[in-house]
Amino acid sequence: MDRDQNIFYKLVNNENSTTELLCNLMRFASFRRALLAKILSGSCFVNQIEYEDIDTQIILPSGNGKPDVVLDGDNIYVIVEIKTELNCTLTGNQPDGYLSHLQGLKEEDYSEKWLVFLVPKGWIFEDIIKVKFNKADSAYKCVKTSILYWEDVLNIIEESNLKELSPFFNDFYDMLVSWYRPKPIEFTKEEVDMMFTNEIPNALEKLDDLINQIYDKSRAYKCAKRHRGRDLCCEEKAIYFQNEKGNDIFYFGVWTTFWKDKGHPLCYGVYKDYPNVEAFRNVCRATNKDTVEFKNWIMSWFLQKTLSNENVADEIWLQLQPVLEDKDVGVAKEEF
Numbered sequence: 001m002d003r004d005q006n007i008f009y010k011l012v013n014n015e016n017s018t019t020e021l022l023c024n025l026m027r028f029a030s031f032r033r034a035l036l037a038k039i040l041s042g043s044c045f046v047n048q049i050e051y052e053d054i055d056t057q058i059i060l061p062s063g064n065g066k067p068d069v070v071l072d073g074d075n076i077y078v079i080v081e082i083k084t085e086l087n088c089t090l091t092g093n094q095p096d097g098y099l100s101h102l103q104g105l106k107e108e109d110y111s112e113k114w115l116v117f118l119v120p121k122g123w124i125f126e127d128i129i130k131v132k133f134n135k136a137d138s139a140y141k142c143v144k145t146s147i148l149y150w151e152d153v154l155n156i157i158e159e160s161n162l163k164e165l166s167p168f169f170n171d172f173y174d175m176l177v178s179w180y181r182p183k184p185i186e187f188t189k190e191e192v193d194m195m196f197t198n199e200i201p202n203a204l205e206k207l208d209d210l211i212n213q214i215y216d217k218s219r220a221y222k223c224a225k226r227h228r229g230r231d232l233c234c235e236e237k238a239i240y241f242q243n244e245k246g247n248d249i250f251y252f253g254v255w256t257t258f259w260k261d262k263g264h265p266l267c268y269g270v271y272k273d274y275p276n277v278e279a280f281r282n283v284c285r286a287t288n289k290d291t292v293e294f295k296n297w298i299m300s301w302f303l304q305k306t307l308s309n310e311n312v313a314d315e316i317w318l319q320l321q322p323v324l325e326d327k328d329v330g331v332a333k334e335e336f
Helices: 015-025 029-039 096-104 126-139 150-159 167-180 189-195 199-217 256-262 277-286 312-325
Strands: 054-056 069-072 076-082 112-119 143-149 223-228 236-242 248-255 267-271 292-294 297-301
Touching: 015 054, 015 069, 015 076, 015 167, 029 112, 029 143, 029 150, 076 096, 096 112, 096 126, 096 143, 112 126, 112 150, 126 143, 143 150, 150 167, 189 199, 199 223, 199 236, 199 248, 199 312, 248 256, 248 312, 256 267, 256 292, 256 297, 267 277, 277 297, 277 312
Parallel strands: 076 112, 112 143
Antiparallel strands: 054 069, 069 076, 223 236, 236 248, 248 267, 267 297, 292 297
């Protein structure tokens, strides 16, 4: 999930931030009622809970803990404890302190009292909670309990067409899918065969060295080398060339997304909002280079025969120079 694909990129990445987002989205009545109907199955007070009744990180009296979410309505009181990771641990108050707090609430104030856990399927403490809930059914007869899964939240968004309601739900849904419903990974026979040779790591190592050599050749120009992504298959390793003001205006490198889509491991180009788009197109036309628009970039690439050259770094540098030297493209020279 990248920044340009999801508004919650790097904003929602742990239990607390996920809790706050979930509660903020409950301001939409259609989501709130559908979610509560699932959480509080059989309750007659679901539609009476208003957004103003919901709060987060409330410290309970008598040292009974600080649940993630509390719903305090006219006739119903609900504690929701949220876990986002399979190995999220339990605190000493989960669930005993919460159950004790709920038991202590006056029945004349609340017709229903609930304790709910929202967790991923396969959460390692789920069996412990189920055992405690079974005991609570007899020890705390006035308290109802339930376990909900994040996969249920995905189903609610799908069944209620909430992605059409707001782009926030679309991004929330995509985020949850990436966490809890990832696409199954299947390797083709050809891919497996390739992995069980030394060809792929050798090729990637040489690409890495190639970019480093081009960077060394670029020392006369204003530029910065960047390596984005911490995965085995990083998003990019690239050189961003700059203008006199130090602003990025030209890209060269390995862009994995472009490589997967177009089949070209090495590419170069300009962003559509850069002032030199037409200049770049003109240089490409003059040097018989094709261009394509891809994810708001105007990109060109190096052909397979170029990478087969005996001295590939020199050949690539030879093809880059017309762009770097074009005054309208605007790549600045360093001052020594």
